[in-house]
Amino acid sequence: MTQDKTTHKPVKKAVFPVAGLGTRFLPATKAIPKEMLPIVDRPLIQYAVDEAREAGIEQMIFVTGRGKTAIVEHFDVAYELEDTMGERGKDLGVLESSRFVPGDIITVRQQVPMGLGHAIWCARAIVGDEPFAIFLPDELMVAHKGSTGCMKQMVEAYDRTGGNLISVLEVPENEVSSYGVIDPGAVDGSLTQVKGLVEKPAVADAPSNKIISGRYILQPEVMRVLEDQEKGAGGEIQLTDAMAKMIGDQPFHAVTFEGRRFDCGSKTGFVEATLALALEREDMGSDVRAVMERLLG
Template structure:
């Protein structure tokens, strides 16, 4: 079976970030740093590792900082060069000219609507979707694990994670079929099922590899849970027509759309760093004592 390679990735970054106000009043939530790199940088690096060639950012008003982050900063680079400082960290943030595109989501109408806004750039080929506030830590990265599985199976691939039963109402949830190690056949999907009605505790996490047919479904997709156009509802319509699998990520996920998850991510990444880990560990131990 010939499988088309995944070359493009969509990053829906048009959300308002209200859970992190007032920090996100003037700064996109995707620019919140985990230690010294913004969340969106981690997601882009994950995509590059997986072989993605074109990054598509679906932005909204007040998101220009994301564009600036991946651009050349002439004044900053000139000043640092004059002072004899290395530009290596800045160069890591540049995206290759022509390898990045920005499209505006004029209203925050949901994840499905954000993906639909990228339709003309995605075109008629498979694509990935990455949600930056799902911060994934693992080797290889989450999307690389998914791409490797996708190249064997084709169709649609979503990241799956088991969550406590009392949290299934907060996620898209998989109706599971045959399980084979980290892979689970997806028989159905339901977005944010009412408490006690979820078909499993296997939730959909913010990494997707989708066929272009989902865009055509989104063309006429009505509003679903929360009064938004849900990507989960559109994906559910492809089940049975195309292969559909969930991959349980071999690594750790931090929900950085939640304040506790965001703080946990900062602590975990800081402790793992050779340069600051020992001093942070000593501080935490002393604080807990």
């Protein structure tokens, strides 16, 4: 399941498809991108970018749409804010992770919402001929204490295997119809060979209960597949369909993430993530626990 590490390029670019309308969170997302909604005191997009940085990724590519300028501004320098905080003796360290070197943030527009596959294809000119990561910010991936983030785990696996990788998690069988599902092959620790992929299958037709969980490392050839990709499930251009066509041409593996996933694209998952991360914070965990006890009687 491995190949010579010298035969593949390192992963230094990441694509973040952030052009969605966030309709499930209206009216909160009428003027604010859903990726800017905070989990405690950091927006969702910040968690994904921090995970990318931990994995050694250097260039962040945001596929945006109308009304998404706040995402880029979040990673810009805020002169007035920083000057005011400095004059008042405030710690500027809290802003450190939201600053970027010029050129490390690039945006492209997805002018028409045609699905995840189309959003990724919109970044083709920037990706070029290099392997790249994909982050779905709605999927908040939190590593177990003392462990590394999801993408770092995937990059470490990629250094062994090359080719294409996706992160997977196991879910109850009655939930598979909401996700992309893998047809698993040989298993080697946290690595599973991928024999096939299917997008949102009926429960009876699902090849497993291992779902794609919002993190990918793909070779640039996927862009050529997406170029001619026909619409799939939901009438959209599906990334899963394009990846399925690449199986067999290159190594294709799934990495079982050692950590927790929160579906922050749903209201329940968003609240769950907020509570879980707040409870684990040293500066507020005990206070949040006390509030929950009062509310629950």
